[in-house]
Amino acid sequence: MKKPAFALSLSLLLATSVDAATLIHAGRLIDGISPNAATQVTITVDGDKITAVERGFTKPAKGDSVIDLRDKTVLPGLMDMHVHLTAEYSKDDRLNDFIMNEADYALKAVKYAKRTLESGFTVVRDLGDAFNVTIALRKAINRGDVPGPLIFTATKILSSTGGAGDPTNGWAYHLQDDPGPVEGVVNSVEDARKTVRQRYKEGADWIKITATGGVLSVAKSGQNPELTDEELRAIVDTAADYGMRVAAHAHGTEGMQRAVAAGVASIEHGTYMDDEVMNLMKQKGTVYVPTLMAGEWVGEQAKIEGFFPELVRPKAAAIGPVIKETFARAYRAGVPIVFGTDSGVSAHGDNAQEFALMVHAGMPTMEALQAATSVAARFLGIEETHGSIEIGKQADLIAVSGDPIENIKVMERVTFVMKGGEIFKDH
Ligand SMILES: [Zn+2]
Secondary structure: OHHHHHHHHHHHHHHHHHHOOEEEEEEEEOOOOOOOOEEEEEEEEEOOEEEEEEEOOOOOOOOOEEEEEEEEEEEEOEEEEEEOOOOOOOOOHHHHHHHOOHHHHHHHHHHHHHHHHHOOEEEEEEOOOOOOHHHHHHHHHHHOOOOOOEEEEOOOOEEOOOOOOOOOOOOOHHHHOOOOHHHOEOOOHHHHHHHHHHHHHHOOOOEEEEOEOOOOOOOOOOOOEOOOHHHHHHHHHHHHHOOOOEEEEEOOHHHHHHHHHHOOOEEEEOOOOOHHHHHHHHHHOOEEEOOHHHHHHHHHHOOOOOOOOOOOHHHHHHHHHHHHHHHHHHHHHOOOEOOOOOEOOEOOOOOOHHHHHHHHOOOOHHHHHHHOOHHHHHHHOOOOOOOOOOOOOEOOEEEEEOOOOOOHHHHHOEEEEEEOOEEEEEO
8 A cells, every 4th residue: 555655646746846847037039030029928948948938927837936037138049150169369379289288278168168158159069179178078068067058069170281270380390290180180082081080089070171271370371272172072971971061161262162062061251252152052052150250350450560470460451351241242142141250269258249240241130140049050950959949949048138139239248048947147
């Protein structure tokens, strides 16, 4: 007789604890999908999921708790498709290669991940780290050991010798050695396959390549193509064997065209994107991640005497205004655009400044917000669980004071962050 009675009382206990929910009273809701905002909405969160979205402010049942966001706008957690969580560029950046150890990068990354989450970004794609720190960071965040966004990471960047991702670029000759596929340096089809497989072995989710020169690498050209058609195809095809897609850093037209033709998933920066490349991207469904903030930031720093090495300064000064103009043309041409900032060039936590730049360059505000929510989720392949405030989705949501449609700058002051039903910021 004792046994069934115990089982009954336990099941009753489970039933009440499962039923206790959190009701979020949202004054205004931008759900990530609808073309217009709704007002006075109740979002019910049970555990880590959204279980109801209803008009009006629902009264809590016994045991339920209420989060009062009646004077706020609630949105889905934001997603940044281009960050570097182990870095934050400074005047002395190049010195770091010689004085920073793995643990130093790891501890900085913990700080940057927290800042990123507290600014409203619950998902990021990291496109280049140091020492695979983002793999350990991803695990620590998923375990709940440290706060941070859900991370998809490319770990080390792939590049050719002297390319924008060559880790010894600009060093004294006697220190350069000859980095190879394990370090991400590719000079043949064989190297290309090896380096992709190496990233897979280490736990990368994505492959990041530098298809052309870079602004901040200490090299003369920011535009030259750096990989052959054969190398690019080997990278994309090998990545596909392991279920990975490729993100291509590209400023110059020729390297960008080759990368798109080879089948990369995204073009990062895209500075000198011409009409032909735009058409090819539309044909192939290649996504553009503009990183307007990076262009803006390097342009500003280039005005400061001695901030950049002399090889870098003219490239930095030239590129900012061009990216903005390219973004406007790409939007008008109908190239698919996903939100990305290159944070780690600019400061982590400033990510939402990208919205105002997108809107000022001609993208309607709601589209800019969706580029960082439902559109980004679809791009990552996590649209079943992320990117919108709908029943069954993971409870990743944020709040801001004021109406982003009226003033996009309010996105830069996020006051509330919930990730997976857990509150990480509320002030
Ligand atoms: Zn970058």
